[in-house]
Amino acid sequence: VVGGYLIWTRTQEGTAALIGGPFELVDQSGRTVTDATLKGKWSLIYFGYTFCPDVCPTSLTVMTQALDQIGPVADKVVPVFITVDPERDTVEQLAGYHDHFHPSFVMLTGTPAQVKEVAKAYRVYYRKAETEASTDYLMDHSSITYLMDPNGNYVTHFGHDATPEGMAKTIREKVGG
Numbered sequence: 001v002v003g004g005y006l007i008w009t010r011t012q013e014g015t016a017a018l019i020g021g022p023f024e025l026v027d028q029s030g031r032t033v034t035d036a037t038l039k040g041k042w043s044l045i046y047f048g049y050t051f052c053p054d055v056c057p058t059s060l061t062v063m064t065q066a067l068d069q070i071g072p073v074a075d076k077v078v079p080v081f082i083t084v085d086p087e088r089d090t091v092e093q094l095a096g097y098h099d100h101f102h103p104s105f106v107m108l109t110g111t112p113a114q115v116k117e118v119a120k121a122y123r124v125y126y127r128k129a130e131t132e133a134s135t136d137y138l139m140d141h142s143s144i145t146y147l148m149d150p151n152g153n154y155v156t157h158f159g160h161d162a163t164p165e166g167m168a169k170t171i172r173e174k175v176g177g
């Protein structure tokens, strides 16, 4: 994992406008999901990969626990996991991974070009780590969870050290209800 705050050296306001944008991917059940699909609800978006040994599962667990803590407010928020490892994270792989986390998770993959495009839109860094083995590789990637509003606009983000309690509190404040 690479530091989560590299891009926030600019003004918060100026950066906010740069996060997000159009994408087309496919979810864990094979359904096409675009930026338009996510509109109408808040979304909590994290980029990672299912083979990640620790950081990604921890982050998705934090998101799951935060949603569990906010009761009915969670109905207004869609948690989204977008892979940065489309080679290994097939629809079937995501379907199995989905069982470990909040049931409302939308888990997305696509072609390498589609993943590259969505990562660029969200200013997410990722790179295959140098390794001897060709199949058992790790990915370096930024570990940031974005809260986007129902129009797909950036609201705030959480770093990899976020706690379920802290995330739940911020979501309640922003989403209300």
Ligand code: NI
Pocket: 001, 048, 049, 052, 053, 054, 055, 056, 057, 141
């Ligand atoms: Ni990871």
